Amino acid sequence: MELQAVHQNPSEKTENPYLPHMARIVRIHRMVPDNYLFQLRFVDDNVLQNWEHRPGQFVELSVIGTGEAPISISSAPTRKGILELCIRRAGRVTSALYKLPTNAMVGIRGPYGNGFPVEEMEGNDLLIIAGGLGMAPLRSLLWYALDNREKFGTVTLMYGARNPADMLFREELLSLADVEDFNCLLTVDRDPTGTWKQHVGLLPTLFKKATFDPSRTYAAVVGPPIVYKFVLAELLKLNFRKDRILMSLERRMKCGVGKCGHCSVGYKYTCIHGPVFTYWDAINLPEIV
Amino acid sequence: MKILKMPKQNLDLFVSVLPAFGEVYAPVKRGKGFAFDKPSLWSDVQMKYTRTILPPKKLMLPPRETTIAFDPVEGFQDQLAMASKPMVLFGVHPYDIYGLNILDRVFAQSKYPDPYYIARRKNTAIIGMDFEPDDKHFAGSMNSDFVDSGFDLFLSDIGDDYLVLVGTSRGDDIVVMSGCLMQTPGEADFAAYKRRSKDRRASYKTKLEMEDLPEIMEMEYHSKAWEDIGNRCLSCGSCSMACPTCYCFDINDEVELGSRKGQRIRSWDSCLFKTHALVAGGENFREERSSRIKFRYYHKQRGFVAEYGRPSCIGCGRCVEVCPAEINIISVIETIRGERDGIASSAPKSV
Ligand SMILES: Cc1cc2nc3c(=O)[nH]c(=O)nc-3n(C[C@H](O)[C@H](O)[C@H](O)COP(=O)(O)OP(=O)(O)OC[C@H]3O[C@@H](n4cnc5c(N)ncnc54)[C@H](O)[C@@H]3O)c2cc1C
Ligand code: SF4
Ligand code: SF4
Ligand code: FES
Numbered sequence: 011m012e013l014q015a016v017h018q019n020p021s022e023k024t025e026n027p028y029l030p031h032m033a034r035i036v037r038i039h040r041m042v043p044d045n046y047l048f049q050l051r052f053v054d055d056n057v058l059q060n061w062e063h064r065p066g067q068f069v070e071l072s073v074i075g076t077g078e079a080p081i082s083i084s085s086a087p088t089r090k091g092i093l094e095l096c097i098r099r100a101g102r103v104t105s106a107l108y109k110l111p112t113n114a115m116v117g118i119r120g121p122y123g124n125g126f127p128v129e130e131m132e133g134n135d136l137l138i139i140a141g142g143l144g145m146a147p148l149r150s151l152l153w154y155a156l157d158n159r160e161k162f163g164t165v166t167l168m169y170g171a172r173n174p175a176d177m178l179f180r181e182e183l184l185s186l187a188d189v190e191d192f193n194c195l196l197t198v199d200r201d202p203t204g205t206w207k208q209h210v211g212l213l214p215t216l217f218k219k220a221t222f223d224p225s226r227t228y229a230a231v232v233g234p235p236i237v238y239k240f241v242l243a244e245l246l247k248l249n250f251r252k253d254r255i256l257m258s259l260e261r262r263m264k265c266g267v268g269k270c271g272h273c274s275v276g277y278k279y280t281c282i283h284g285p286v287f288t289y290w291d292a293i294n295l296p297e298i299v
Numbered sequence: 300m301k302i303l304k305m306p307k308q309n310l311d312l313f314v315s316v317l318p319a320f321g322e323v324y325a326p327v328k329r330g331k332g333f334a335f336d337k338p339s340l341w342s343d344v345q346m347k348y349t350r351t352i353l354p355p356k357k358l359m360l361p362p363r364e365t366t367i368a369f370d371p372v373e374g375f376q377d378q379l380a381m382a383s384k385p386m387v388l389f390g391v392h393p394y395d396i397y398g399l400n401i402l403d404r405v406f407a408q409s410k411y412p413d414p415y416y417i418a419r420r421k422n423t424a425i426i427g428m429d430f431e432p433d434d435k436h437f438a439g440s441m442n443s444d445f446v447d448s449g450f451d452l453f454l455s456d457i458g459d460d461y462l463v464l465v466g467t468s469r470g471d472d473i474v475v476m477s478g479c480l481m482q483t484p485g486e487a488d489f490a491a492y493k494r495r496s497k498d499r500r501a502s503y504k505t506k507l508e509m510e511d512l513p514e515i516m517e518m519e520y521h522s523k524a525w526e527d528i529g530n531r532c533l534s535c536g537s538c539s540m541a542c543p544t545c546y547c548f549d550i551n552d553e554v555e556l557g558s559r560k561g562q563r564i565r566s567w568d569s570c571l572f573k574t575h576a577l578v579a580g581g582e583n584f585r586e587e588r589s590s591r592i593k594f595r596y597y598h599k600q601r602g603f604v605a606e607y608g609r610p611s612c613i614g615c616g617r618c619v620e621v622c623p624a625e626i627n628i629i630s631v632i633e634t635i636r637g638e639r640d641g642i643a644s645s646a647p648k649s650v
Binding site: 077 | 367369370374375377379406409410412413414547548549550551552554558559560561568570575594597602605606
């Protein structure tokens with residue numbers, strides 16, 4: 011039975027999920043030292059036109075001659091044409107990328123992963139909680155919600171960075187601070203400049219600045235482990251449903267397509283079953299947090 | 300299914316047509332063990348082998364293969380042509396056929412079919428062959444000592460003849476090309492088959508209770524037994540290399556000296572290696588040896604059940620044979636089931 015399935019349509023050519031598409035670096039924004047935003051455009055018009063992704067999905071980025079790394083998509087699916095990746099210089103591949111000039115070519119394959127269940131979230135209130143680099147994947151969700159504003163109830167962002175200079179997308183987010191119908195709460199652990207006009211204090215202190223109706227709110231949380239620890243405690247205290255708390259996990263990844271085994275957590279592969287998991291999944295899978 | 304029989308003395312003539320269907324691999328002696336390899340003489344082929352050191356997976360997912368060539372100007376080119384060479388794999392035991400069927404679920408029947416695996420699988424004829432279990436086989440307990448799919452032809456020893464199951468149209472082509480070596484079997488042949496098949500099932504020296512194992516593994520997740528096993532394990536990865544259903548791999552780019560041209564290589568990897576779950580920033584999700592060996596067992600006996608409805612272990616006994624620390628899967632499972640005390644290294648209870 012199995013073998014026959016494999017033998018069906020021997021002439022049919024399966025698309026090669028490992029083969030990257032060429033993309034050009036259109037612009038590099040040096041947002042934060044060691045954390046740049048790369049704007050990419052696919053070379054092949056067909057790929058460009060047919061590209062679709064969900065907030066929370068990721069791509070495998072190839073730097074030709076060095077290797078691949080999984081990177082979340084920071085741009086929203088509602089903004090087509092340019093793919094934005096916010097990338098920290100962490101090791102071999104990312105350092106090689108930082109050496110490339112504008113107009114250089116990179117390889118992109120994907121999008122991979124489940125992404126946020128946006129259809130299910132629509133019609134509800136949305137609470138986005140980002141710690142540090144967690145803003146990279148959540149920016150896609152944020153713009154998805156703002157571009158589809160009528161589909162959501164209240165939309166709140168709580169974002170904490172160590173200090174203003176470390177804040178990703180700082181200017182963009184500050185420009186949203188006064189937007190009507192969007193509650194943009196930005197905080198820094200400390201403000202050495204003394205010019206920061208938003209909040210100062212650890213991320214969980216922002217819970218005092220807003221009110222929620224947990225019966226109709228989805229919370230999306232991405233950040234370092236310490237953020238999960240304190241933020242999850244707050245959300246549970248507020249009686250958020252465990253299957254409406256969404257988090258995105260980072261694991262080592264090689265293939266991105268559920269084969270190589272590197273991203274496994276408990277019984278699941280982060281690259282296909284995740285990277286977005288509910289808190290309920292998390293407490294039911296061994297070794298998840 | 301079409302069923303034929305072939306007198307044993309016709310085997311030599313039969314195998315002489317196989318090269319028309321691809322490069323022939325068959326079990327031959329290698330050191331103290333056996334290996335699937337290209338036999339230089341057909342008389343080297345072992346019709347009664349216990350198990351090969353490496354499973355047939357080595358031909359479908361080679362230990363090292365070039366998947367993609369890259370070049371800063373040309374971009375990326377797949378190297379699929381290299382995976383399309385026809386092969387004939389002769390003498391595969393039923394549990395190993397089952398092992399390939401399990402790999403199919405991951406590599407062919409999943410969301411992102413793997414074109415390299417599929418090319419090799421499509422272009423490989425499988426000729427199965429029955430076997431006599433030794434003390435390390437427990438395929439009888441894993442529902443894998445009989446297969447009804449996954450082969451082109453399957454030969455069962457019924458005394459002076461082989462009963463031949465024809466599983467695919469390519470299998471039938473092999474039969475047709477071999478001319479008049481096959482005959483129509485009769486009642487007596489089927490009776491002989493049934494008798495031998497019953498005897499074989501009864502001859503397993505090693506049995507394992509698999510019912511409710513996934514639930515028991517959930518309960519025993521924090522059992523101290525894993526620590527004991529982890530203390531013995533050397534993290535050498537031999538068990539996963541030898542396992543027909545372990546498929547973890549690594550991907551690395553190799554660049555030609557002084558250029559940015561090169562090849563993307565995928566090679567076997569093991570969840571038992573320390574760097575398997577290491578991520579940027581130095582965090583390792585399975586730092587402890589015990590957490591890695593535990594992970595291997597959970598993925599095979601628990602995770603796979605959740606995802607695919609059965610464990611991925613097919614009871615070949617290879618991991619028992621290769622382990623330098625004498626960690627024995629049967630004793631490990633008996634320990635977790637609470638059917639034996641203490642460390643899971645000595646001989647299993649059921650032997
Ligand atoms: C779903 C997902 C989304 C992500 N999104 C983003 C994002 O939006 N932005 C972003 O900047 N990052 C993101 N990351 C993290 C990013 O993938 C890693 O930082 C990246 O892979 C680093 O690649 P590199 O080649 O530069 O580093 P590497 O050279 O791989 O080194 C990174 C670290 O890995 C370890 N390491 C790697 N290989 C070995 C080895 N063979 N032996 C020992 N140690 C080793 C080391 O600890 C090293 O410090 C994401 C990761 C995942 C899984
Ligand atoms: S776990 Fe051991 S016995 Fe089971 S299939 Fe793998 S090598 Fe064979
Ligand atoms: S073969 Fe034995 S020692 Fe080596 S990794 Fe496997 S269990 Fe550990
Ligand atoms: S990254 Fe290979 S299985 Fe998930």
